[in-house]
Amino acid sequence: MTQIEAIKHYAKDLSVLYAEDDMQTQKAMKSILAAFFKHVYVANDGQEGAELFKNHHPDMVLSDITMPHVNGLEMVRVIRGIDQEIPVMIITAYSDTSYLLDSIFLGIDRYVTKPLNEEEFFKNLLVLLKGIHQKREALAYQKARTQAQINEAALGALKETADIYPSPTFVFDEAKKLMFLNNSASKMFSQEELSSLLEDACVDGFVVKKQGFMESIHEASPAGHKDQKIILKTNGATRIFLLNKAQLRPSEHPLTLFSLTDITRVEYEKQKSQNLSAYLHDVLRQARKEPLAQPTVAPQTSLPKAPPSYEHMRLSAMHAVHKESAQEYIASLSSEVMDELQEMEELEKEMGETFMELEEHFNLSSLHSVARHFQRYGKMIGYLMDFADVAYSLHNLSEFLLGLMSAEFNQQKMLILLQAVSEDLANWRQTIFVNQATNDIHYLDASLLSSCLQIKMDFGEGEAEGEELELF
Numbered sequence: 364m365t366q367i368e369a370i371k372h373y374a375k376d377l378s379v380l381y382a383e384d385d386m387q388t389q390k391a392m393k394s395i396l397a398a399f400f401k402h403v404y405v406a407n408d409g410q411e412g413a414e415l416f417k418n419h420h421p422d423m424v425l426s427d428i429t430m431p432h433v434n435g436l437e438m439v440r441v442i443r444g445i446d447q448e449i450p451v452m453i454i455t456a457y458s459d460t461s462y463l464l465d466s467i468f469l470g471i472d473r474y475v476t477k478p479l480n481e482e483e484f485f486k487n488l489l490v491l492l493k494g495i496h497q498k499r500e501a502l503a504y505q506k507a508r509t510q511a512q513i514n515e516a517a518l519g520a521l522k523e524t525a526d527i528y529p530s531p532t533f534v535f536d537e538a539k540k541l542m543f544l545n546n547s548a549s550k551m552f553s554q555e556e557l558s559s560l561l562e563d564a565c566v567d568g569f570v571v572k573k574q575g576f577m578e579s580i581h582e583a584s585p586a587g588h589k590d591q592k593i594i595l596k597t598n599g600a601t602r603i604f605l606l607n608k609a610q611l612r613p614s615e616h617p618l619t620l621f622s623l624t625d626i627t628r629v630e631y632e633k634q635k636s637q638n639l640s641a642y643l644h645d646v647l648r649q650a651r652k653e654p655l656a657q658p659t660v661a662p663q664t665s666l667p668k669a670p671p672s673y674e675h676m677r678l679s680a681m682h683a684v685h686k687e688s689a690q691e692y693i694a695s696l697s698s699e700v701m702d703e704l705q706e707m708e709e710l711e712k713e714m715g716e717t718f719m720e721l722e723e724h725f726n727l728s729s730l731h732s733v734a735r736h737f738q739r740y741g742k743m744i745g746y747l748m749d750f751a752d753v754a755y756s757l758h759n760l761s762e763f764l765l766g767l768m769s770a771e772f773n774q775q776k777m778l779i780l781l782q783a784v785s786e787d788l789a790n791w792r793q794t795i796f797v798n799q800a801t802n803d804i805h806y807l808d809a810s811l812l813s814s815c816l817q818i819k820m821d822f823g824e825g826e827a828e829g830e831e832l833e834l835f
Contacts (some may be wrong), residue, residue, distance in 0.1 A: 366485055370399050373492035378402035380420065382412035382426040382435060383454075396425070409433030413441040415432075420446070422495055428455040439469050445574040448498075450491040450769055454479065511726035531604075534567055534611070539581055540564045542618065551597045569595050583608040592626070594748070598701050602627045627751065670686060689799040692749070703746055707792050709738055714785055722782075727767065733781060734764035745825045753808055754789075756815040760784070763819050772822055780821070784814045 364372070379400045383389040384407055396403045399803045404419055406412035410433040412426060426435040426440060433441075439451055448684035453466055455475035466474055472494075473487040531548035535541055541564040549557055552569075560566065572578045583591045583606045591606040603625040611618040693701075714736040721729040741757030744750050794800055 373496050374399040378421040379423045380404045380421040382406040384430040409438030412438045416442050424451045533621045535619045553598045571596050599746040603630045686803040688797045688802045692804045711789050734761040737761040756812050760815040780818050787811050
């Protein structure tokens with residue numbers, strides 16, 4: 364880069380104040396300066412120059428010394444009172460030592476004599492321009508460093524606060540890049556998933572897209588969060604969350620915080636209530652369609668069929684309103700979930716051996732072993748959001764069995780009921796996941812739920828109603 368090119372580069376965004384009383388010199392110099400600087404402010408004397416500086420605050424000052432009213436050095440003295448670091452170049456025909464001493468005292472940066480030597484002038488001008496550029500770069504670096512320290516401190520405080528928060532929490536920057544997640548959020552993911560999440564810096568890869576639910580975490584808004592629900596599949600489990608969003612400004616760069624509230628169980632209870640309501644409505648509708656009995660008709664020899672019990676209707680309502688075939692359902696599952704479910708077959712073999720031991724030596728130790736097998740089976744089923752009711756019932760059944768402190772009850776009946784549950788589970792797995800032979804994946808839900816409920820009712824000191832509510 365040549366000297367002239369360098370001057371143009373450094374001066375293109377700068378402004379300069381030029382004070383000169385000689386009109387011919389002023390005109391020539393103004394033309395030169397205008398070729399380099401963005402703005403050129405021209406003063407005819409020191410007084411006018413001082414006023415221009417106060418009004419426009421240029422980046423550099425060029426001035427003659429001898430001018431009417433207020434000379435150049437007096438003008439610089441006024442300017443130095445406003446800005447002590449402004450670069451100043453004096454252009455004068457005088458070499459008097461008194462002016463030189465005054466120039467040193469005022470901190471004049473460059474001193475060029477008339478008649479002006481073009482090479483010398485441009486050389487000194489480039490030195491001043493480089494100084495301005497370097498100073499600005501240093502200030503920008505210091506500002507960025509200070510801001511980075513402030514941001515780091517603010518983010519550190521935010522991370523500490525978020526880690527105390529019990530709900531899974533994610534914080535994103537303006538570009539929707541994940542900045543950090545709290546401890547509760549990290550526990551949602553397996554180690555492999557967590558590594559992928561931190562590498563991609565995006566949560567949407569774990570979102571299950573389903574009608575009525577958000578397809579991206581960033582669709583949420585701070586207002587109207589009651590309807591902001593999202594489904595995430597992490598660590599083999601699929602759960603429904605209520606999404607809350609907040610805008611944060613710990614620095615000049617805004618952040619967005621998302622917190623999740625697990626409402627999976629609430630959503631299932633809501634769905635079951637809706638199914639039950641629809642079922643009852645259908646029963647009443649069918650009842651209204653039945654014709655009234657005519658008095659001339661001979662009485663029936665058998666009693667009329669009793670209406671279905673509440674328990675029966677509730678269990679019947681566990682079936683999904685919209686049926687889904689096993690083939691459709693399996694096609695929607697990930698390979699990771701299917702790998703987890705393959706362990707069920709091995710668990711069923713272990714369960715069979717435990718039942719043989721229980722049948723041979725019925726005691727609390729063997730019974731608790733069966734309970735733990737049910738607990739493990741329920742945990743595997745829990746990976747499937749659609750069968751959370753079955754998993755929940757198995758969990759409650761296992762907790763009930765593990766809580767038994769005595770085996771003084773009808774052991775044969777207990778054995779038969781537990782074996783029925785075990786056989787139902789094996790049939791359930793074979794029909795849905797192996798043969799894929801059913802058009803309704805929930806065909807056995809009511810039977811399994813009813814069997815679990817029956818055991819608790821028959822062996823739970825007769826507190827059937829309270830236990831039913833606890834189970835479901």
